[in-house]
Amino acid sequence: MTTLTFTTAEQRLAELAERARAELDMLSFATKPWVIPREHDGEKIPDVVIIGAGQSGLVAGHALKRRGVTNILVLDSNPEGHEGVWETYARNYEIRSPKEIMGSDLGLPSLTIQSFFTAKHGAEAWSQIKRVPRLDWMDYLRWYRRIADLPIVNDVRIVDIDYDATGVTLTSDAGKTYRARLAILATGMDGGGSWNTPAIISDNLPSDRYNHACDIYDETRLKGFDVGVLGAGAAAFDTSVAALDAGAKSVSMFMRRPELPMLDLAREMEHGGGLDHGSELSDTTKWALSRLMSGLSQSPAEHHFLKACNHPNFRMYLGAPWDRVGMDGDKIKVTTPKGDFAFDHVFAGTGVAVDMARRPELAKIAAKAALWRDRFTPPADDPAPGRLNFPYLNRHYQFTERDPGSAPGIDRIFAFNALASLSMGGMSAVSISSHRYGVPRLASAVTGFLFREQEDQIIPTLRAYNTPGIVLTDRIREMLGMPVPAQQRVG
Numbered sequence: 001m002t003t004l005t006f007t008t009a010e011q012r013l014a015e016l017a018e019r020a021r022a023e024l025d026m027l028s029f030a031t032k033p034w035v036i037p038r039e040h041d042g043e044k045i046p047d048v049v050i051i052g053a054g055q056s057g058l059v060a061g062h063a064l065k066r067r068g069v070t071n072i073l074v075l076d077s078n079p080e081g082h083e084g085v086w087e088t089y090a091r092n093y094e095i096r097s098p099k100e101i102m103g104s105d106l107g108l109p110s111l112t113i114q115s116f117f118t119a120k121h122g123a124e125a126w127s128q129i130k131r132v133p134r135l136d137w138m139d140y141l142r143w144y145r146r147i148a149d150l151p152i153v154n155d156v157r158i159v160d161i162d163y164d165a166t167g168v169t170l171t172s173d174a175g176k177t178y179r180a181r182l183a184i185l186a187t188g189m190d191g192g193g194s195w196n197t198p199a200i201i202s203d204n205l206p207s208d209r210y211n212h213a214c215d216i217y218d219e220t221r222l223k224g225f226d227v228g229v230l231g232a233g234a235a236a237f238d239t240s241v242a243a244l245d246a247g248a249k250s251v252s253m254f255m256r257r258p259e260l261p262m263l264d265l266a267r268e269m270e271h272g273g274g275l276d277h278g279s280e281l282s283d284t285t286k287w288a289l290s291r292l293m294s295g296l297s298q299s300p301a302e303h304h305f306l307k308a309c310n311h312p313n314f315r316m317y318l319g320a321p322w323d324r325v326g327m328d329g330d331k332i333k334v335t336t337p338k339g340d341f342a343f344d345h346v347f348a349g350t351g352v353a354v355d356m357a358r359r360p361e362l363a364k365i366a367a368k369a370a371l372w373r374d375r376f377t378p379p380a381d382d383p384a385p386g387r388l389n390f391p392y393l394n395r396h397y398q399f400t401e402r403d404p405g406s407a408p409g410i411d412r413i414f415a416f417n418a419l420a421s422l423s424m425g426g427m428s429a430v431s432i433s434s435h436r437y438g439v440p441r442l443a444s445a446v447t448g449f450l451f452r453e454q455e456d457q458i459i460p461t462l463r464a465y466n467t468p469g470i471v472l473t474d475r476i477r478e479m480l481g482m483p484v485p486a487q488q489r490v491g
Contacts, residue, residue: 012119013143020110020147024066027108034068036454036461040167040179046073047450049170049178052186053152054084055141056416059104059435060186062148063443066106069450073178074150075170077157085188086138089214091238094131095432096301098267101132103435104144111147116140131303159361165408181453182446184397184414188430189352190214192362192391192419196353198230201346204325209332213239213349223247225344228334230254230322236349237304240314243347250313252341253349254334258319260300265293266433269426276437278425279395283376289426291382354418355389365391368407369399372422391415393423396445412449416442 007015035047047069050057053076061074076083095101105111117136118126132140145152160171161183168183185191195212202210211217213235219242227243229236232255240251269275269289281289308314317338324335331342356366373388394400397414401407416438418430424438474484 009120013116016110016115016119017143017147020108020115023108023110024147027066031066031068033070035071035450036457037071038181043179044071045167046071046178046180048072048182048184048446049168049180050074050184050186051158051170052076052083052188052191052417053078053145053150053154054186054188055104055432056188056430056435057083057184057186058141058145058148058150059106059439060184060416060442061150062104062144063106063439064446065148065150067443067447069447072151073180074152075156075158075172075178076152076154078154080152080154081142083154084138084141085214086134086141089216090134091219091242092134092234092301092304093241093307094129094133094301094303095137096234097131097432099126099129099132101432103432103437103439106439111144113137113140116143160364161361161413162364163407163409163412167409168412182412182414182449184442184446185417185419187417189418191417192356192359192415193352193354193389194358195348196350197348198322198350200322200325201230201348205327205332205346209327209344210346210348213347214352219243219246221246222345224249226342227251228254228332228341228343228346229349230346231349231351232260232300232316233349233351234301234304235351236347237300237308239347239349240308241304241311244308244311244314248313250315251308251311252315252317252343253308254317254320254322254336254338256319256321260316260318266431269293270433272437274426275434279423279441281425286422286425287376287378287382287387290387290422291384293426294387352418353386354421355386356391356419357389365399365410365413368402368410370402374402387422390422391419393420395423395441397424397442398445414442414445 037044039045048064050061050072053074057074057076061072064072078088082088099113102112104113109115113132114126117132117140120136120139156176157173158170159173162169167179167181170178170180170183172178195214197210197212213229213231222243223246225243225248227248227250229240229251232253236253240253243251317336320336320338322334322336326333328342331344332346334341334343334346356362356369370392371388372390372392375392376388378384378388391399393415397416397420398411399413399415401410424434472482477484
């Protein structure tokens with residue numbers, strides 16, 4: 001007779017954490033600290049500071065730790081346990097990546113989202129889902145943070161990033177400075193610019209009558225409202241569903257293009273070639289990929305698309321850009337080629353503008369870093385001035401000088417955020433799917449930089465090493481004709 005043992009999810013997760021730590025111990029070869037410390041103004045400084053403790057910052061920090069770079073510091077502007085987008089402005093019920101996604105696990109089965117979700121909900125629950133629920137993903141990241149055990153400081157907002165030939169200086173809004181040898185920007189989708197609200201909305205409406213789809217707001221106030229949404233991307237559908245679920249009277253979505261794309265090109269590029277070698281493509285191909293995969297060349301997320309369409313008070317208008325927007329009494333009047341509409345509140349589901357000029361903390365980088373406009377002439381049929389504002393990074397996420405010799409130390413800063421997507425060949429570093437190949441590339445670049453920088457100390461350090469591999473007994477010393485050390489006597 002078989003005896004069944006019933007355990008709680010908390011117990012199963014604790015057991016999984018214990019197993020993950022044991023696996024990490026099994027794979028501890030070449031993880032010992034090796035970076036020779038450096039000082040600034042008489043104080044030891046971190047070798048690497050990571051700005052952002054969301055999914056990218058956590059995984060990058062863990063990967064560095066697994067390569068023996070332990071003198072790091074991770075800073076995040078949010079309170080502990082609320083890093084990233086998942087419980088701030090994200091409203092999608094599920095993350096957009098398929099549930100088989102991997103990369104944060106660093107190759108350990110016990111660190112995968114599948115192992116976590118199965119421990120929390122059971123194997124049957126895992127078999128029933130196509131994508132991981134958003135709140136479960138956030139819980140996974142909290143659990144992952146405990147396993148990675150990184151030095152993280154929350155509630156720190158960096159407002160200035162400076163650099164020189166020997167390091168990077170970060171300043172917080174509280175006036176505290178952090179000096180480090182290298183810095184990694186793991187600041188997500190808007191960390192390289194800002195959410196883009198078209199001027200036709202912001203210039204013509206009171207600020208309390210509109211939001212960007214990625215703003216933080218209380219959707220319950222939309223109850224009974226007629227809501228208009230400009231754009232038909234993933235965030236636009238997320239906002240539409242959130243408004244409908246909150247009891248909006250109606251939600252109307254508008255898009256400029258005459259057809260809604262139904263191809264998921266990003267998923268099609270998620271293979272070992274595209275994810276691992278996108279950075280090696282020619283600039284011409286990178287530009288063409290960015291054009292193809294940007295905006296609505298990608299289909300909306302299936303779950304919220306279908307959920308929105310199942311609401312009887314949801315409408316979509318294709319080929320209907322907003323020509324005029326303004327107040328008409330207490331209503332927002334929107335004029336389109338498909339007619340005039342009246343709303344109580346409108347949302348801009350119009351994505352993010354990647355432009356370092358929009359981020360004050362990036363001003364000193366933007367002043368000297370090479371941009372795509374400095375290195376590439378776009379084809380006549382795709383001038384895309386916005387994309388020309390992307391930084392022209394090398395293959396290792398590092399900023400490069402606009403003019404040789406003009407910005408020593410700028411390569412000490414790594415852009416592991418939205419700024420990297422064009423230079424990396426179509427895959428944004430903030431995408432969960434990019435981590436499997438992107439994080440090892442980033443970690444190799446960082447460790448290579450640190451190792452090369454201490455090249456002149458390798459031989460002296462080895463010559464000073466004096467810990468014998470074998471401890472000789474007195475008998476063996478006598479057998480070898482070696483002197484036997486005098487015994488220390490007490491008393």
